[in-house]
Amino acid sequence: MSGTGRHPTLGELSRGQMPEGARLAFRPYWWDAAPRPEPDAMPLPERADVVVIGSGFTGLSAALTLVRNGRVPLVLEREVPGFGASTRNGGQIGSGNQKFRVQHLIALRGAEKARAMLREGVAMLDYIADLVAREQIACDFARCGRFRGAIRPAHYEAMARDMEDLFAFAGVESFMVPRAEQHREIGSDLFHGGSVLPGDASLHPGRYHAGLMARILAAGGAVIGGAGVTGIRVEPDGFSLATPRGAVRCRAVIVATNGYTDGMLPELKRRIVPVGSGLIATGEIPSALFKPLMPTDRVYGNTNRVFSYFRAAPGERRIVWGGRVGRLASDRSPAAYAHLARDLLETFPALSDVPVTHGWDGRIGYTYDEVPHLGRTRQGVHYALGYCGTGVSRATYFGHKVALQVLGAPQGRTAFDDLAFPAFPVHPVAKRAVPVVETWYRLRDTYDF
Numbered sequence: 001m002s003g004t005g006r007h008p009t010l011g012e013l014s015r016g017q018m019p020e021g022a023r024l025a026f027r028p029y030w031w032d033a034a035p036r037p038e039p040d041a042m043p044l045p046e047r048a049d050v051v052v053i054g055s056g057f058t059g060l061s062a063a064l065t066l067v068r069n070g071r072v073p074l075v076l077e078r079e080v081p082g083f084g085a086s087t088r089n090g091g092q093i094g095s096g097n098q099k100f101r102v103q104h105l106i107a108l109r110g111a112e113k114a115r116a117m118l119r120e121g122v123a124m125l126d127y128i129a130d131l132v133a134r135e136q137i138a139c140d141f142a143r144c145g146r147f148r149g150a151i152r153p154a155h156y157e158a159m160a161r162d163m164e165d166l167f168a169f170a171g172v173e174s175f176m177v178p179r180a181e182q183h184r185e186i187g188s189d190l191f192h193g194g195s196v197l198p199g200d201a202s203l204h205p206g207r208y209h210a211g212l213m214a215r216i217l218a219a220g221g222a223v224i225g226g227a228g229v230t231g232i233r234v235e236p237d238g239f240s241l242a243t244p245r246g247a248v249r250c251r252a253v254i255v256a257t258n259g260y261t262d263g264m265l266p267e268l269k270r271r272i273v274p275v276g277s278g279l280i281a282t283g284e285i286p287s288a289l290f291k292p293l294m295p296t297d298r299v300y301g302n303t304n305r306v307f308s309y310f311r312a313a314p315g316e317r318r319i320v321w322g323g324r325v326g327r328l329a330s331d332r333s334p335a336a337y338a339h340l341a342r343d344l345l346e347t348f349p350a351l352s353d354v355p356v357t358h359g360w361d362g363r364i365g366y367t368y369d370e371v372p373h374l375g376r377t378r379q380g381v382h383y384a385l386g387y388c389g390t391g392v393s394r395a396t397y398f399g400h401k402v403a404l405q406v407l408g409a410p411q412g413r414t415a416f417d418d419l420a421f422p423a424f425p426v427h428p429v430a431k432r433a434v435p436v437v438e439t440w441y442r443l444r445d446t447y448d449f
């Protein structure tokens, strides 16, 4: 592509350059196939059965479970439906178990609890696979497996031990790929070998979100955008929710706001710190160049503390590449994405002339103990949030479970129910410190200390 209106190449973007007339779409690539619906201007109902606050995977999964059990959920969303992380993520699906180092989890929680949590992680992955099949959601779901490249030899050894523990404790199958053989998994010499979790999966986040929403609407539920909840008041027969479009009274409330949690419930706000994550999407890559890069078509990541995650877009020769961003407000300048282009080129140096079409970011919800939480606040409001960056399966599963808890069903129990949900000791400081901490971790990744 050349001339006015072309996209910047990875090489240009990596140097923070935007040639005259070049353009980058500052929105999720996934929205091309699944555009966001316009916010709804219709009046809000004065009364509802269960109100779900937040329209990502947690909120929609909860609403779907409610509607399939004969209830009539109303999902209220501050922005357009699906505005949050659920349509902005990398579409990589794991059990969440890769977040925990098994021995560390055992040391913290004890062997029995650790085993229950790890096994439930596997159940989360199976749940989303079953849901997509049962509801016939066309979202390119595939059990493609995950390759995680070791940035240092010591990371390879540590991963191998962790994979053995994961098998012993949760029956998770995996295999290690030594450096000498890694080209059968990835066309890069950056790594010192890696691990493969064959059961991990991928999907198109925009199409998955659209599919969930379509099922809820078809079954009689409602999802209304432009209806942010600003306050929750306890009433004798339930709750009254304040919104700029009027109050809604309901019997039960589920908060599903994760990394976008605001001051609506201070009790939850103190327990979540939003962390930015950003992605770029390349244009179509010529076949000869693309084929050797990801021959097994898995989802990919590395072992850095500030890690990269990447994959091909479903059925395309286009790479979607993600990593952390230090700032939270979307910075609509190419410079905000230069480090992602640099990281991509470090892994696949031959791609410097490939165009970059999209750049976007979103908010991950971090908890102090790096464990997701579901439960009820002191006033009886249900919540599920805090997936720490692994939320495609966890949010879907937690949404389902919290809905079952609203229904009072014993199947709603989880291994996460009785975990204390710690607040960040100095929340405003923790929130502001995120960019500093990330820079520190990047330095540690670079100089290995």
Ligand SMILES: Cc1cc2nc3c(=O)[nH]c(=O)nc-3n(C[C@H](O)[C@H](O)[C@H](O)COP(=O)(O)OP(=O)(O)OC[C@H]3O[C@@H](n4cnc5c(N)ncnc54)[C@H](O)[C@@H]3O)c2cc1C
Pocket: 053, 054, 055, 056, 057, 058, 059, 076, 077, 078, 079, 081, 082, 083, 084, 085, 086, 087, 088, 089, 090, 091, 092, 093, 094, 227, 228, 229, 230, 256, 257, 258, 259, 260, 261, 262, 264, 276, 277, 278, 279, 309, 322, 361, 362, 363, 364, 365, 384, 385, 387, 388, 389, 390, 391, 392, 393, 395
């Ligand atoms: C860039 C990025 C990449 C990621 N990649 C992956 C990945 O590859 N694999 C993976 O497993 N996970 C990934 N994640 C994490 C995953 O996307 C999230 O954990 C998951 O989508 C969370 O879903 P959710 O429904 O809980 O929250 P969200 O999807 O963030 O939805 C929360 C919604 O609540 C709304 N809201 C907030 N406050 C209010 C209010 N007061 N009233 C009404 N609405 C409100 C927000 O507008 C938002 O739409 C990624 C996250 C990001 C940001």
